[in-house]
Amino acid sequence: MFDFTKLSNAVIEGDNEQVQVYVKEAIDAKVDPLTIINEGLIGGMNVVGQRFKVNDMFVPEVLMSARSMNAGIELVKPFLAGGEMSNKGTVIIGTVKGDLHDIGKSLVGMMLECSGFKVIDLGVDISPEEFMAAIKENDGKILALSALLTTTMLSMKSTIDVCVEQGMRDKVKVIIGGAPISQEFSDQIGADGYAGDAAAAVELVTKLLKDNEMVAR
Numbered sequence: 001m002f003d004f005t006k007l008s009n010a011v012i013e014g015d016n017e018q019v020q021v022y023v024k025e026a027i028d029a030k031v032d033p034l035t036i037i038n039e040g041l042i043g044g045m046n047v048v049g050q051r052f053k054v055n056d057m058f059v060p061e062v063l064m065s066a067r068s069m070n071a072g073i074e075l076v077k078p079f080l081a082g083g084e085m086s087n088k089g090t091v092i093i094g095t096v097k098g099d100l101h102d103i104g105k106s107l108v109g110m111m112l113e114c115s116g117f118k119v120i121d122l123g124v125d126i127s128p129e130e131f132m133a134a135i136k137e138n139d140g141k142i143l144a145l146s147a148l149l150t151t152t153m154l155s156m157k158s159t160i161d162v163c164v165e166q167g168m169r170d171k172v173k174v175i176i177g178g179a180p181i182s183q184e185f186s187d188q189i190g191a192d193g194y195a196g197d198a199a200a201a202v203e204l205v206t207k208l209l210k211d212n213e214m215v216a217r
């Protein structure tokens with residue numbers, strides 16, 4: 001059983017070098033790559049979140065932790081399953097208007113890519129119109145929206161509303177996720193599904209595309 005305490009602590013301290021040392025140790029010990037991400041890297045980031053909430057950590061420190069987490073993820077990336085270059089479908093992903101959080105969204109995008117989907121990552125603070133343009137330009141089959149703030153959850157609804165207004169709602173499946181999001185909220189705003197983490201997002205996208213093929217037949 002690998003002890004993730006040192007790795008999580010290195011993320012909390014925002015120490016890139018130590019994060020990389022412990023991630024390499026875990027890789028050498030043949031720990032499952034997803035477990036390294038979930039227990040070691042995200043585990044540390046969760047503590048950062050709790051400390052940020054009670055003003056025990058501040059924005060610059062949070063950003064350093066986020067950077068360390070990403071440095072670790074970069075090392076794990078080549079070991080994630082999949083990797084086949086086939087395109088199972090194009091996913092347009094982004095963080096909705098008004099929201100600048102990108103760590104979870106990028107993780108979801110990376111996992112989808114590693115599972116064989118083509119991922120167009122638009123970044124953060126993306127307006128409904130920008131999402132629509134990207135779907136049209138890239139023949140997107142899945143629109144994946146991330147939000148971390150209770151205030152920007154509403155931008156998810158606006159994005160779906162614009163999708164309907166532009167007559168594109170039946171051309172694309174919409175999935176949503178992020179810390180404040182739930183299945184109930186997904187049902188309320190008429191999304192096609194909610195995923196709680198990156199692995200669940202891969203399962204959901206796979207299922208939605210499969211269901212869609214069956215309908216088309």
Ligand code: B1M
Nearest residue numbers: 049053100101102103104144145146149150177178179197
């Ligand atoms: Co912000 N922030 N933040 N923040 N921040 C939260 C979200 C908060 C909960 C902190 C807190 O108070 N406890 C709080 C929101 C409160 C609320 O709305 N209820 C908050 C706040 C208030 C703010 C500011 C308003 C602070 C301020 O300025 N006063 C401000 C807003 C800026 C803006 O967006 N307009 C702000 C700013 C920032 C930083 C810039 C400092 C930084 C972001 C850096 C970056 O992303 N590049 C930051 C961070 C890092 C956090 C916390 C600490 C960590 C978020 C994170 O990256 N987690 C966060 C506290 C927390 O969540 N515990 C917090 C790790 C990441 C892997 O998890 O993003 O949840 P997560 O993604 C998960 C799942 O949610 C899911 O899969 C991922 C992997 O498991 N998922 C999806 C995510 N997207 C998905 C999409 C899917 C499916 C699954 O399908 C499409």
